[in-house]
Amino acid sequence: MFDELSDLYQQVILDHSKSPRNFRVLPGANRSAQGYNPLCGDNITLYLELDGDVVKSAGFQGSGCAISKASASLLTEMMKGKTTGEIRSLFNRMHDLVTTGKCEGAPDGKLAVFAGVHKFPARVKCAILPWHAAMSAIEGKQDPVSTE
């Protein structure tokens, strides 16, 4: 009966929402950005430590639903060691994945767990919010981003 829900709330997502990784203010952060969805109240601040063009470390704080928490947690894990160009390309593939359920090539093993989101149009904004915050942090923007 809850097949669609099991698709949405895959074990990896439940795990990351219950025990979010890198859930902290990063002491060495030299970039940060806030993602805020005023309609639902999800509020996530993303911290990055950039060494030249490479992400050395990432962390986040805030409050949100299981989807946005898990998305932020997985994002901070996979950003480590990647260049900003690589992250931008991953962002595009993540965007395709959560809106269509498909994307060109494998986005990264773990990100595939978000494929079920596209069946829940109201929840796409939850999954993509931390990514918008990440792009904003990389680009050094000051205003909070929103996916609403």
Add this chain to the structure above:
Amino acid sequence: MSFLSKTHFLRARNVGWDLIRSDFPILDQTVNGEPLIYFDNAATSQKPNAVINALRNYYEKDNANVHRGIHELSNRATAAYEGGRQRAAKYLNAASSSEIIFTRGTTEGINLVASSWGGANLKAGDKVLLTEMEHHSNIVPWQMLCERTGAELLYVPVVGDSGQLDLEAYDRLLGQGVKLVSVTHISNTLGVINPVAELCGKARAAGAVTVIDAAQSAGHLKLDVQALGCDFLAFSGHKMCGPTGIGVLYGRLPLLESLPPYQGGGEMIQTVDFFKTTYAKPPHRFEAGTPDIAGVVGLHAAMDYLDGIGRKAIFEHDQDLAVYAYAQLSNIQGIRLFGPPSGRGGLVSFLLEEVHAHDLVTFADQKGIALRGGHHCNQPLMKKLGVPSTARASFYFYNTREEVDQLLDVLIEIRRFFGSNPGI
């Protein structure tokens, strides 16, 4: 003009709720493979055949513009529109139908008062008194007005999760030079029913003008503006079986007569010169442009429909569901319920420990249950309660205890699914 069939009146005497349910075609469907349980009535109610047919009938037979035509259809449209005004006056027990202004809804009604009354009467240092449980639509227009005039906002505190107003604080604040009090009748998040007659009486004695936000009460209980003693009262048609886009602002006639217009345009004028216009009397002074005629026809049908059932019976039914839901849901481990256990309006807001309201609402939706999750346009109240959002089940007379039981089952299932969640 009544769109209510005789059978409805016969039903009403015994109130056959099952039969009444069949007046709402939208309720007869499955959502995600499950029978629809519509528990989002505080956001908007569903529409009975009587209202849908009234709209269809108007557009099929009588549609024309109002107040200016000589031709037959225009006469009919005008009669329908002004007939709706008389019906609304009766619905509220207003002294005169000139006290009924048609608006787009509660929000526009409050904006009208803030703009017309506030613009003419407030000056720097004056105080506007609201409460901490107000909807954004009863906060933001006053903030905008205060920014414009230099007046200040004061708030009556809400006490604890049960959310009653601090009435001692109300008395104290009233004494600080308050010019206007605007308060919700029933809180859309807490379900608290405020003692508005008492609040209005005290405000009037203190020389303050009063506004009641009746968005959550107009479709659920009997309203008598003369007994309440308010100066203004605003509500929306769509939360009481009527169409979206139509609402009513009641204003006491002597006050309305003293106010400048809200918007300028056709319908609200007496004479227009290139450089000078004289304005129509209330209520037309406040209704610029072609109004929502069909909306008024639909609202008229909705008011007939509700009174056909009886607002006393509706209120008892809705309150029974809310009190039942509060009692049943309080058995769930780790649930936090907001608002008082009894003496409440027809809705229940809650949070399941460690489960975000949006995850909960998505889950319930897969079971065919329509809930609301979020801040309910009550961000300041959410901050006060210390929560980012809540889930809300809001009831109407077509809902049943069996549906509440199903909600309970689903909430227990949700707890099991998410298990222990340390959360953020």
